[in-house]
Amino acid sequence: MYKFPRDFVFGYSWSGFQFEMGLKGSEVPNSDWWVWVHDMENIMTGLVSGDLPENGPAYWHLYSKDHDMAEKLGMDAIRGGIEWARIFPEPTFDVRVTVERDEEGRITSVDVPESAIEELEKRANLEALEHYKRIYSDWRERGKVFILNLYHWPLPLWLHDPIKVRRFGPDRAPSGWLDDRSVVEFAKFAAFVAYHLNDFVDSWSTMNEPNVVYENGYGRPNSGFPPGYLSFEAVEKAKLNLIYAHARAYDAIKEFSEKPVGVIYAYTWLDPLSEEIAEDVRKIRENELYSFVDSVHFGESRTVGEGREELKGRVDWLGVNYYSRIAFDRVNGHVVPLPGYGFSGVRKGYAKSGRPCSDFGWEIYPEGLEKLLRELNERYGLPMMITENGMADEADRYRSYYLVSHLRAIHSAIEAGADIRGYLHWSLTDNYEWAKGFQMKFGLLKVDWESKRRYIRPSALVFKEIATQKAIPEELSHLSDLRPLLQD
Numbered sequence: 001m002y003k004f005p006r007d008f009v010f011g012y013s014w015s016g017f018q019f020e021m022g023l024k025g026s027e028v029p030n031s032d033w034w035v036w037v038h039d040m041e042n043i044m045t046g047l048v049s050g051d052l053p054e055n056g057p058a059y060w061h062l063y064s065k066d067h068d069m070a071e072k073l074g075m076d077a078i079r080g081g082i083e084w085a086r087i088f089p090e091p092t093f094d095v096r097v098t099v100e101r102d103e104e105g106r107i108t109s110v111d112v113p114e115s116a117i118e119e120l121e122k123r124a125n126l127e128a129l130e131h132y133k134r135i136y137s138d139w140r141e142r143g144k145v146f147i148l149n150l151y152h153w154p155l156p157l158w159l160h161d162p163i164k165v166r167r168f169g170p171d172r173a174p175s176g177w178l179d180d181r182s183v184v185e186f187a188k189f190a191a192f193v194a195y196h197l198n199d200f201v202d203s204w205s206t207m208n209e210p211n212v213v214y215e216n217g218y219g220r221p222n223s224g225f226p227p228g229y230l231s232f233e234a235v236e237k238a239k240l241n242l243i244y245a246h247a248r249a250y251d252a253i254k255e256f257s258e259k260p261v262g263v264i265y266a267y268t269w270l271d272p273l274s275e276e277i278a279e280d281v282r283k284i285r286e287n288e289l290y291s292f293v294d295s296v297h298f299g300e301s302r303t304v305g306e307g308r309e310e311l312k313g314r315v316d317w318l319g320v321n322y323y324s325r326i327a328f329d330r331v332n333g334h335v336v337p338l339p340g341y342g343f344s345g346v347r348k349g350y351a352k353s354g355r356p357c358s359d360f361g362w363e364i365y366p367e368g369l370e371k372l373l374r375e376l377n378e379r380y381g382l383p384m385m386i387t388e389n390g391m392a393d394e395a396d397r398y399r400s401y402y403l404v405s406h407l408r409a410i411h412s413a414i415e416a417g418a419d420i421r422g423y424l425h426w427s428l429t430d431n432y433e434w435a436k437g438f439q440m441k442f443g444l445l446k447v448d449w450e451s452k453r454r455y456i457r458p459s460a461l462v463f464k465e466i467a468t469q470k471a472i473p474e475e476l477s478h479l480s481d482l483r484p485l486l487q488d
């Protein structure tokens with residue numbers, strides 16, 4: 001029996017663009033991701049799937065039924081979202097706030113007074129705000145924990161028009177995170193949300209996976225992420241603005257809320273395949289993977305420089321999204337990521353390690369989660385929550401093994417002293433997987449896209465057993481051993 005702490009929570013995470021839409025009246029057409037996945041060129045070239053988010057799981061209307069199912073599965077926490085483009089369909093640039101910059105032009109503070117909140121209310125979609133309150137209350141009135149994350153990738157079109165950026169370049173189009181006005185507008189959005197929703201939230205996260213936004217948006221054009229504008233300078237610029245956007249939103253939320261404010265980050269385990277490159281790979285983790293949180297925790301990193309008081313101490317807790325690893329080895333004298341392992345495995349096949357991969361081709365590698373959590377604990381000593389973990393597995397062949405082996409890894413990290421508060425699965429239901437649309441099924445519950453009915457996958461019952469007992473019972477502990485799954 002592997003018992004978790006009594007107050008350890010089990011649950012799931014959702015994001016607005018992927019879950020809310022599905023029935024008439026839930027559409028949010030004025031965002032960068034909306035125009036991106038509807039763009040005929042993107043669909044014709046196969047950059048996006050052609051599936052459309054307005055045909056999604058319809059959480060905007062069906063939230064209470066999903067909460068019923070979540071409760072039935074023993075869940076006691078949800079991390080959810082709020083769509084910026086829904087709340088502010090019109091620009092908020094002209095709402096006056098006080099912005100301070102240092103001699104390098106870095107935005108060191110954005111003061112959003114209540115007079116600005118009133119101005120923002122005149123531009124906001126207040127019916128949408130009221131509906132979000134109904135959604136969050138429906139869960140919290142069951143005595144459950146709700147974590148609100150403010151930004152999970154879509155930007156309002158008035159802030160980012162990805163088609164124009166790709167066609168005309170970022171200097172002649174609304175360029176989103178390449179424009180440091182986004183830092184100010186995000187701080188206004190954060191202040192407005194904290195002012196109105198503080199009573200509906202247990203803790204805050206400013207953003208989900210900023211690293212994926214800048215890496216995929218500007219560094220991996222075939223990822224199918226907007227604006228698909230390849231420029232390593234743009235990667236660095238978006239990264240810096242996202243770091244400042246987090247810190248200014250942290251401060252804005254703290255003006256109106258005393259609750260913890262964290263950030264949710266796309267972690268992976270950068271894994272040396274041989275001992276002789278272990279130190280090289282640790283350095284890559286330090287310089288690449290950890291630099292965003294270093295910037296807003298220590299106030300220093302290669303990206304922001306040193307002694308950044310305007311960034312230091314702006315993270316109360318860490319959201320860890322973990323799916324798989326990236327394996328490294330020395331090839332022709334260079335330490336490089338290897339294909340065939342981790343995120344670059346084989347769809348529905350096996351990694352070079354002989355381990356099974358998900359429908360997405362991601363290798364099942366729970367050891368990476370334990371190593372990552374131990375290293376994050378040593379580095380920051382912050383409270384952590386696993387805010388995403390799961391796999392695309394339509395047939396539910398491996399999800400039970402995936403679940404139990406990763407929970408075992410978390411249990412081991414807790415034993416080693418890591419302060420981990422909960423496990424939020426990705427996800428409760430199948431949902432809209434960005435450029436891949438509905439092809440990738442991450443749900444404990446299957447969704448029939450015509451009827452929107454939910455069906456239980458067997459792994460959901462494994463989840464229920466563990467969440468209800470807050471422990472991995474002896475009878476399920478065999479599932480943490482992946483040997484039966486290995487390629488023979």
Ligand SMILES: OC[C@@H]1[C@@H](O)[C@H](O)[C@@H](O)c2[nH]c(CCc3ccccc3)c[n+]21
Nearest residue numbers: 015208209212266321323388426433442
């Ligand atoms: O791909 C599954 C989930 C997404 O549905 C979530 O919105 C996103 O937070 C999320 N991040 C990751 C890991 C990093 C990643 C991001 C995008 C594509 C592939 C891997 C996996 N996921």
